[in-house]
Amino acid sequence: MVETEQLRAQMIEAAEGQLAASPDFDIATRSVCEAVGVTQPVLYRLFGDKRGLLDAVADHGYERYAQLKAAQEQTGDPVADLLAGWDGHMAFARDNPALYQLMFAPRPWSHSRARDRVFDLLVAALVRCAAVGRLRIEPRAAAEMALAANVGIALDHIAEPARFDSVERSHRLRDAVFARVLTESPASDAARDDEDPVRAAARRLRAQLQLAAADALEPEESALLLRWLDRMTGSGSR
Amino acid sequence: MVETEQLRAQMIEAAEGQLAASPDFDIATRSVCEAVGVTQPVLYRLFGDKRGLLDAVADHGYERYAQLKAAQEQTGDPVADLLAGWDGHMAFARDNPALYQLMFAPRPWSHSRARDRVFDLLVAALVRCAAVGRLRIEPRAAAEMALAANVGIALDHIAEPARFDSVERSHRLRDAVFARVLTESPASDAARDDEDPVRAAARRLRAQLQLAAADALEPEESALLLRWLDRMTGSGSR
DNA sequence: CGGTCCGTTGTATCGGCGATATGAATGACT
DNA sequence: AGTCATTCATATCGCCGATACAACGGACCG
Secondary structure, eight states, rough: HHHHHHHHHHHHHHHEEEEEEHHSSSSHHHHHHHHHHHOOOHEEEEHHHHHHHHHHHHHHHHHHHHHHHHHHHOOOOOOHHHHHHHHHHHHHHHHOHHHHHHHHOTTOOOOHHHHHHHHHHHHHHHHHHTTOOOOSSOHHHHHHHHHHHHHHHHHHHHHHHOOOOOHHHHHHHHHHHHHHHOSSSTTTTTOOOOHHHHHHHHHHHHHHHHOOTTSOOOOOHHHHHHHHHHHHHHHOOO | OHHHHHHHHHHHHHHHHHHHHHHTSSOOOHHHHHHHHHOOOHHHHHSSHHHHHHHHHHHHHHHHHHHHHHHHOOSSSSHHHHHHHHHHHHHHHHHHHEEEEEEOOOOOTTTHHHHHHHHHHHHHHHHHHHHHOOOOHHHHHHHHHHHHHHHHHHHHHHHHOSSTHHHHHHHHHHHHHHHHHOOOSOOTTTTTSOOOHHHHHHHHHHHHHHHHHTTTSOHHHHHHHHHHHHHHSSSSSO
């Protein structure tokens, strides 16, 4: 039944369109079914219930989000990519406010992993920064900070789109977060004065290993090495 | 008609209680009316529609928020009050997730000014910091950054309460924002440059310990540490 | 003191919603 | 060709937000 998958896609697309058009950020299952010419039980067979449909819409929103990110993160400088990623996130929220809220605002009983996948995308971008020695803290901790701040300012902007200095506000918060997350200059000198240089070197090696596995080591050896590096860098958060 | 205002308060209280108990962060007007023994038209006369009721609940939530803030922001150090305000905001979100989302998540056509009043509270706290020369940027710009970041990490925490290092995450973002917002040391102090960094760090750690106890230390150890920090920061300058 | 008028309340109901039971229809497999 | 499982459409249920309407009650005025 390939047609089933096409029908799923059609209903998700219709739901997303109606969600973007709806002023109250909500849709009716009846309306979605009528838009694609099927009856309600079809929806409940394909998605379980309304929440299942919304989860599918949120996951589909991640697909477009990932495409937008993949289309623009191609610079050689990972730090520039990171800053551009913040602005791209804001642009996505501005262009799809209802979908954005569906993806990033807490919904009870939501099974959508859209936010986690965006988190993983951000972690990858931060690991690329760590590989060139520009990251000061663990990538996952940095991603938690940056994503939370980005979502916060984006929801703020959705709630009050009348503000004129929204870009400046966004950049002020962005720079504040990344000033604490990133190092000032390219770490040709890897050692910061107030930190253990051994620890910094270990962190950099771990980032490199996350980007590309070490060919010279067996998988078991790599796993043990990563555990050692975790202990050396004191990463409490998984 | 004083009874009208009492009825309003009763309905708001009932709505807030049912909102906190409801797992889907939603309430039914019928249920609220039954809880206080009135019929539905009464609700629509007092609040206009369901959104009016929710706006009233959000504004009432601000009252409790303001009481919580007024109860704890009484230290002499405005910077310590600011940091404590961040943690108090997180505690409010943790204890009232549904109410918090009602107050701070974007709701279409919402006329509640709860968020703006919280913003004003934050501006006032930042102005007090500026009064002692600790603020680097304009209070309103600083409040926009801090509130957006605080809401972002709070909503993140509501969505995934299973995280264990939530306090560390919150403090990381908090420190990142305020590091850009605040100056390192009192600007009125002429000898700012030759201030002992150890003393500054000790002062900062003492402020941290006043906000939240150190989990890694025993109570006796924390007490001894506080005495040491008092000696390190006490005499000498200001 | 009594009548009229206006605001308030309760009853009943409307239209829409999410979700589902149930019989008809379709297609595959034996 | 017949049987069975799957899928679909009709009809419906229960709940919700919101409202029309008439009965009730008190205030004001003659």
